[in-house]
Amino acid sequence: MKSIQKISVVIPFHNEKENLLTLVDGLEKVVSRGSYDYEILLVDDGSYDGYESFLPQLTEKKTVTLIKLNRQMGKGKALSEGLERALGDAILFMDADLQDDPEDIPLFIEKLESGYDFVNGHRFTRKDNGIIKIYSTIARWFLRNYLNSPFTDINCGFKMFRKKILSDVVLYGNNFRFLPLAAFYEGYRVGEVNVHNKPRIYGKSKYGISKLFVGLIDMLSAYFLYKFAEKPLHFFGGIGAILFGIGGLALAWVTYERIVMGVLLYRRPALLYAIFLVILGIQIIMTGIIGELIVYLHKKNA
Ligand code: UDP
Ligand code: MG
Numbered sequence: 001m002k003s004i005q006k007i008s009v010v011i012p013f014h015n016e017k018e019n020l021l022t023l024v025d026g027l028e029k030v031v032s033r034g035s036y037d038y039e040i041l042l043v044d045d046g047s048y049d050g051y052e053s054f055l056p057q058l059t060e061k062k063t064v065t066l067i068k069l070n071r072q073m074g075k076g077k078a079l080s081e082g083l084e085r086a087l088g089d090a091i092l093f094m095d096a097d098l099q100d101d102p103e104d105i106p107l108f109i110e111k112l113e114s115g116y117d118f119v120n121g122h123r124f125t126r127k128d129n130g131i132i133k134i135y136s137t138i139a140r141w142f143l144r145n146y147l148n149s150p151f152t153d154i155n156c157g158f159k160m161f162r163k164k165i166l167s168d169v170v171l172y173g174n175n176f177r178f179l180p181l182a183a184f185y186e187g188y189r190v191g192e193v194n195v196h197n198k199p200r201i202y203g204k205s206k207y208g209i210s211k212l213f214v215g216l217i218d219m220l221s222a223y224f225l226y227k228f229a230e231k232p233l234h235f236f237g238g239i240g241a242i243l244f245g246i247g248g249l250a251l252a253w254v255t256y257e258r259i260v261m262g263v264l265l266y267r268r269p270a271l272l273y274a275i276f277l278v279i280l281g282i283q284i285i286m287t288g289i290i291g292e293l294i295v296y297l298h299k300k301n302a
Helices: 017-031 056-060 075-085 102-113 130-147 163-167 175-185 210-228 232-260 270-301
Strands: 006-013 037-044 064-068 090-093 118-123 159-162 190-195
Touching: 006 017, 006 075, 017 037, 017 056, 017 102, 037 075, 056 064, 064 075, 075 175, 090 102, 102 118, 102 159, 102 190, 118 175, 130 210, 159 163, 159 175, 175 190, 175 210, 210 232, 232 270
Parallel strands: 006 037, 006 090, 037 064, 118 190
Antiparallel strands: 090 159, 118 159
């Protein structure tokens, strides 16, 4: 018995005119082979490469819906706009740049049908250069050890999931990279499939090296949100207490030196550092307390 009836393929794109038609053709060839209903939602994230006149045949297809954002709002926003319009009970995300291979789609479907709720791609053929390789090894280690991530390639844009997970998992801002992890935390059954990843031939990568920096910030925000959103004082309290503790000890030491050994305080720059650390520690602890208050009031009034 099939547990999926209709598949919504959501594809965000920004200036990908050379890729779109090949992508849609390749996609339809694969998806129409199965016995599923499907729709293809192309989300135009502020493209200005004139693809409309280049590809008039694209939107004539009954299976294709074009959603246009007013300006470039980023891949995350494009994905969530696509999701809002999706009618299928299973959603497939893929990039528009032909780096993901539609021939891999049956693997996702099979895995979902075997009882999984979220299946993430793992680009096992990807060849990275030195810096990216080191970066992603460290990122993977952090995700494994500090976020209990069961995924090998969380950044992979090729993924498929049941729509029902969206009642517990929210897609907002840049967190699309951590969607699989959010599904995992909410107790859904998650898995991975190996997918091919080809080099980009037409168009330019939209991220370049800035992706590493943004990825780092996103990872920290995921760490904070998933671990401490309900108990902010555990996060801020820990940091604040350490700073306050170091400052307090230093303050006690200079006070002892002044009273017992008569060392004049203007000769002790440590005094300034100590005061700075104590105040900083208190501020950070207070931030945590305000965080707790917000969580408490939110729960109480919910
Ligand atoms: N993309 C988008 N808006 C953006 C950046 C990217 O819609 O602001 C789309 C892009 O057109 C492509 C996908 O997101 O379909 C992945 O982008 P890209 O291939 O540039 O990322 P990379 O593969 O280099 O990480
Ligand atoms: Mg790409």
